[in-house]
Amino acid sequence: MxxxxxxxxxxxxxxxxxxxxxxxxxxxxxxxxxxxxxxxxxxxxxxxxxxxxxxxxxNEKKEQDDIPFEQREITNIDAKKRLARIAIRYVKQADTIILDASSTAWYMAQIIPDMPLTVVTNSLKVAAELSRKERITVICTGGTLLTRSASFVGPLAIKALEKYYVTKAFISCKGMHLERGFTESNEQQALVKQKMLETSEQTFMLLDDSKVGVQAFSVLSELNTADYLIVNTPLPHAIVTQLNEQHQDLNVIID
CATH class of the missing domain: 1.10.10.10 (Winged helix-like DNA-binding domain superfamily/Winged helix DNA-binding domain)
Known part of the structure; x- marks a missing residue:
């Protein structure tokens, strides 16, 4: 073994x-x-x-449980669909990409054109959606299935990600804070997403406006770890100023 x-x-x-x-x-x-x-x-x-x-x-540390996927997929729908439409512009034919287990990534999977593309994911929902598209190769990490989020986590999921290096990763999280960085409510999800960031040439963080300024339980990464931040509405002026001063490597995409 x-x-x-x-x-x-x-x-x-x-x-x-x-x-x-x-x-x-x-x-x-x-x-x-x-x-x-x-x-x-x-x-x-x-x-x-x-x-x-x-x-x-x-580990009985008090952390917020994963919100069931069925609930997440009907929360902030317009914002998430807008993020997905923006993100799709950066997916090109023959790319190798990562899609995480977020509902925003699932919306991306719905509208990705059926073209030569390789997608690595830890999401059952994303894999099922892409299975309808014959020209897209889907690689699912496996691991421990969290039924509430329909996602795979744990050592096997992380080990699977170590076998690949992709051109782009599209990842969402529970919060973005200027000092604390990107954060997740679930530590197991954070560990998988950390590995996704490590195994990608370019990283895109997808956040709707409800997550800006939020500190969740588990640190995912520093802001400069990501290359692009895709948001559905303009950020507050104070946040833009601090990003420009302290995190110049993070490019903000609104439209």
Missing amino acids: LVAERHQKIVEQIEDKRIVKVAELSQLFSVTEETIRRDLEKLEKQGYLTRSHGGAVL
Whole structure:
């Protein structure tokens, strides 16, 4: 069993039982207890669990649950569709791109022309939408399925993303703050999106106006990590001024 697969199984065990023991995991996976301790240490750093004497418990940090996709897809519809229309202009034939599991990315998937294109995604909804387009190659990361968001997260999703390098990534998040950067409400989503940013030549952050100035639970990245910020309405003057002074590498696209 690969290390990433074992990590995935440990995450599944702790999400199911809420608590795991080193000795039990050692026997289950036929590896030494020291190996399991190293696994738990790494998973703790990734936010999945908190180590305890002889094992670990599910990370109970208070963070906002993923809003169900069915709810997100009917929230701020006009703004998200506008963001999708703007973003599509930057998708060219023969591109290799990443679409995250956001509802905005799903709206993009609906209107992407059926042309030679490779799309990597961790979204069931995006993959299903693109499956109707014969000329588009779809690669789904796999991993742990979060049913509320219809998205894959976890070590296997991150491991899958490490195998690719794409030309463009289109990513949304829960908030953009001048000091704290881009943030997510769910730490597992943040970790996957961090890897998406790392594996792309150009990155586009898609944010409707309700997310500007918002600080969510988990830091995703600094503002300068992204190349382009696509917004549906002009940003407040004070924010534009600070972006120009402190984050000159971030290009704002409105229309």
